[in-house]
Amino acid sequence: xxxxxxxVEPIKNDxxxxxxxxxxxxxxxxxxxxxxxEDEGLIKPTRIGNRxxxxxxxxxxxxxxxxxxxxxxxxxxxxxxxxxxxTCYEIxxxxxxxxxxxxxxxxxxxxxxxxxxxxxxxxxxxxERDVAARRQVEEKEGAVDRxxxxxxxx
Numbered sequence: 001x002x003x004x005x006x007x008v009e010p011i012k013n014d015x016x017x018x019x020x021x022x023x024x025x026x027x028x029x030x031x032x033x034x035x036x037x038e039d040e041g042l043i044k045p046t047r048i049g050n051r052x053x054x055x056x057x058x059x060x061x062x063x064x065x066x067x068x069x070x071x072x073x074x075x076x077x078x079x080x081x082x083x084x085x086x087t088c089y090e091i092x093x094x095x096x097x098x099x100x101x102x103x104x105x106x107x108x109x110x111x112x113x114x115x116x117x118x119x120x121x122x123x124x125x126x127x128e129r130d131v132a133a134r135r136q137v138e139e140k141e142g143a144v145d146r147x148x149x150x151x152x153x154x
Contacts, residue, residue: 013060013104016046016053023054027062037065040076042083060104064092087134107131 011017024031037043038052042065045052054062068074068091074082082091088106089098113126113133 011056013056016055016058018054018059020045020052020054023059023062026059027066029062029066034062037062037076040080042076042079057104060102061088061106064088064104068092 018026020031020034024034027034034043034045034052034054038045043054043058043062045054045058047053065079068079069076074091079091083106088094088104089102094102107127113129116122
């Protein structure tokens with residue numbers, strides 16, 4: 001009898017598989033740093049019992065956090081405040097190519113569209129309108145960039 005090989009697929013980016021020690025080692029930081037980020041509300045690892053598990057998306061976001069803190073000099077309270085008003089890629093000034101393919105996007109921004117305060121459904125719809133409007137602006141900017149490349153000045 002011939003056994004079939006199981007079809008093994010690559011790990012999904014949002015699947016939490018890295019315990020805190022492994023995540024810390026991959027990021028070259030102390031596990032306490034990850035606990036601090038969690039206490040500050042910047043990351044939310046999956047918890048199974050008392051164990052924290054991190055996904056590849058979590059690790060990508062933590063890498064962005066580290067760059068903002070150490071390279072840009074933004075404090076943790078500053079990042080928390082900025083995340084209320086902009087998405088992570090706006091704060092980190094990621095290139096457009098990265099924005100479209102990054103699975104680790106953090107969007108905690110308060111909806112800018114008018115909505116009833118305290119109504120989660122209205123807030124969700126306002127956020128969807130904001131995301132759609134942001135995409136529309138990005139598409140227009142992309143069209144302008146493409147035209148500039150075709151017809152350079154001078």
